[in-house]
Amino acid sequence: NLVSTSTFLLSCSASNMFETTVLRELSGLILTRGPKLCTFVEWRGFKVVYKRYTSLYFCMCVNQDDNELEILEVIHHFVEILDRYFGSVSWTCSSIFTRKDHHSKAYYILDEILIAGELQESSNKTVARLVAVQDSLVEAAKEEASSLSNIIAQATK
């Protein structure tokens, strides 16, 4: 149910279209709009709020009575955090789609910002801190695994 979840769609550069119906429809709707047009579009009884950053479009589908300016700034808030995390150059060149771990990181970050379509945390520092903790957990596990395999390798020499 799109209504209650205010589904967040991490959309796509123009060449890579999503295939599910919803996304295809939305892409058709949004990608054809000129840059000077309003970034709020009515769609199937909902409102789609989108914003374009270089070749990436971010859109949120929300209820009719939601405050679209607020939503627009939620998107920007997310983008600012991505910006800070990846560094502005690397992610804006669609690196989310080209670097092996960027797309997964984008998901972690999103999960720290939105749940159930609602804003969870508005402090970018807090989000950055929590994502860093997760990263360190993953790193720690990796090191542990490699040291284990080293030990095994040593032992079986």
Next chain:
Amino acid sequence: MALSGMRGLSVFISDIRNCQNKEQERLRVDKELGNIRTRFKNEKGLTPYEKKKYVWKMLYIYMLGYDVDFGHMEAVSLISAPKYPEKQVGYIVTSSLLNENHDFLRLAINTVRNDIVGRNETFQCLALTLVGNIGGRDFAESLAPDVQKLLISSSCRPLVRKKAALCLLRLFRKNPDVVNIDGWSDRMAQLLDERDLGVLTSSMSLFVALVSNNHESYWSCLPKCVKTLERLARNQDIPQEYTYYGIPSPWLQVKTMRALQYFPTIEDPNTRRSLFEVLQRVLMGTDVVKNVNKNNASHAVLFEALALNDLTTNFLLQTLRLYREVCSRYVDVILQLIDKAGDFVSDDIWFRVVQFVTNNEDLQPYAALKAREYLDKPAIHETMVKVSAYLLGEYSHLLARRPGCSPKEIFSIIHEKLPTVSTSTIPILLSTYVKILMHSQPPEPELQNQIWAIFSKYESCIDAEIQQRAVEYFALSRKGAALMDILAEMPKFPERQDPLWKQSSLIKKAEDTEADTAEQSAIKLRAQQQSSNALVVTDQSPANGTPRVSQLSLVKMPSMSSEDHNTAEQGVTQANGTLSVVDPQPSSSSPGLLGDLLAIEGPPGVAVESEHNLVSGSEGASDALALAPVGEQTNTVQPIGDIAERFNTLCLKDSGVLYEDPYVQIGIKAEWRAHHGRLVLFLGNKNTAPLVSVQALILPPTHLRLELSLVPDTIPPRAQVQCPLEVVNIRPSRDVAVLDFSYRFGNNVVNVKLRLPAVLNKFLQPIPVSAEEFFPQWRSLSGPPLKLQEVVRGVRPMSLMEMSSLFNSFRLMVCPGLDPNANNLVASTTFYSESTRAMLCLVRVETDPADRSQLRMTVASGDPTLTFELKEFIKEQLVSIPTALRPLAPVPTPQAQPTTSPAAVSSDPGAMLAGLL
């Protein structure tokens, strides 16, 4: 070994990037999907690590826009991996690829629950995020209590609790029936005290969902919301990281305001004041700035604040004030512009100023004053002459009392400019002169001659426009009274042209509210002054000494004190220049009247000698005081038509004439909406001389709140003044408001007290009910005092059809077919007042076809007073009082013309009956 898998992903991504076209990309993706599928099928013993790398690839493919319809099982199974990296991937990929309808999700419920109740907070976070994003009914059933516990747990850290809040929100939205929120008002109130803004933001979202479902349980949270808003608006104790482009968490502000919108009112004055301050801050502090994000965020807050306007009417008033301020600023700026750079100001700009001022009454005196000030300057631009002349022609009379603003002075300062202006400006000046002439009342002969001389001079002007105006104005200004109508103020321009504020509805609403709130003290004062509640009205004695008739009418005054006084009435008549007082009390003629009726003397001062009239009038008053508390009655003017009949007509209609005499006509137009009414009194001077000392006071009954706008002291000749009157019905009552209207025309002082048709039935709204709605309601209102029954006798003879249309005429909707007995009649309506709100009223009338003079009536509603008052009201309409009571009326002296006096009494059955009761 560890790196090889991820290297696979890197290779895959770079392959995709190197694809030349969509087709190549699809082939590459299909190949990879086939590969992953084979792995999952063949290699039973995949380690969590291996699963992880394939699942990542699936997510990447999904992100590129391809359907991934397998491998869900593997993704879900990763959730139960013991190590964080695998578990994390499992959770994220599951919540991306699956939705709540996937059966595989059920397999994960137990693991998810273990993670939620377990001690590892990173696991708790992952689990709560998944449930918050895709949790369905099964999750709600088995997890809601655990999530609730986490949210309010004092041992949990904010990072867990904020996720728990949103997770609960999701479960509640999806399955409000499953999530038990009984007793959550206290917990919610506690949560709203949260200092951590992340937790507070999430909790506020949850709160919005809870109040939108049912605000009643959460009144205790309201002050906390206001406090939160205050904290944010004042930027108190807000960490830097929670300000967004300098704005303290705009999202939390928006959410909090959204929550407040679900509460219909704010009872507590302190809370209301705090909220008002916050909103004021938002309103005043929102500017358009360059930074688009800051703009968006601040306007997001502003729009949300505007949606809150029902909660705090003051806020609207503030908006209105701001609007007015902006208007006057606009006028200021344009005038300055004309002054400093008149050559660059095109005509349409000064037209706009005129349009603006015309449409904003508050602005008119201000604009006139400004225009007057500019004229004092030694050399002014011609455009300034135009706009000033126009404004002063229309509105200089509003400045009349200021020094240098008499018609004469205004005229001469404008006329000074005439030699300096071009032909295009002269017509404007001529119009201004004729307007000044019209406004100078009484006419000043000197000024008149001066202006006429100018008109004569231009009658032969070579410019056709100037010539025509001069000729016409000259002729018109000799017509006297007709001048007033023709030269009346310009009407307002259509709203859509209002350049600054198109949302006129908001303004109107604000103005209405302002009228609503401003009045209390004035009314109280008046009520005190009217503590003696007798009252009466007489009009007679035409000034020319012809035989006169007594005019009598009755008014039931609302009781101001606790004792219920009765109607007073009196008859006064005057014949052949002598005064006779008729005491209505003699027991023989009015046995039914109670003892405290008051008789009031008519004016003794009927003498035509005008210079003595006032004096004798006051003597008469002092005589009368012994008898009547109402004070002087110096009416010497005969009304036209029957006051009581006019009132009765207006009780059923919303526009018509309330009162008329040779000098004045009072028309009325009313609009009713729920418990609000807006009446407009049209005070029209019918004559060619001004009416002076005009006074209109409202004597309000206790159940109505009335606010009459300012009534001007003078009504110019042939002019009509509109005075809006706002009515709010507080509770059911049949009492009637009275307009105490007086004026002086020449030497005649006229005072009339007129009942206003703001009567009970105006607050009814007919509503059709079906049998399914009617009968349960009828049965549930089982007996007194909510349901009253009475046998009414002395009913006016009328057919059932006539009775139906009578009922419909006072807004009781007859519902045919509800009562199986054709001799019965069932009707329904909604009554509106502040105390009862909208309340359904049901009426049943049982008639006897053999005897139409009696019937049995049953009235039911949810309010005992309403039931009683409505029953009495309907009875008054049904009973044939006029003929029956005629003999009770005080009999005028035989010389009186019989047509007016008895009719006046007899056609006022409501008041008469009320007096008798």
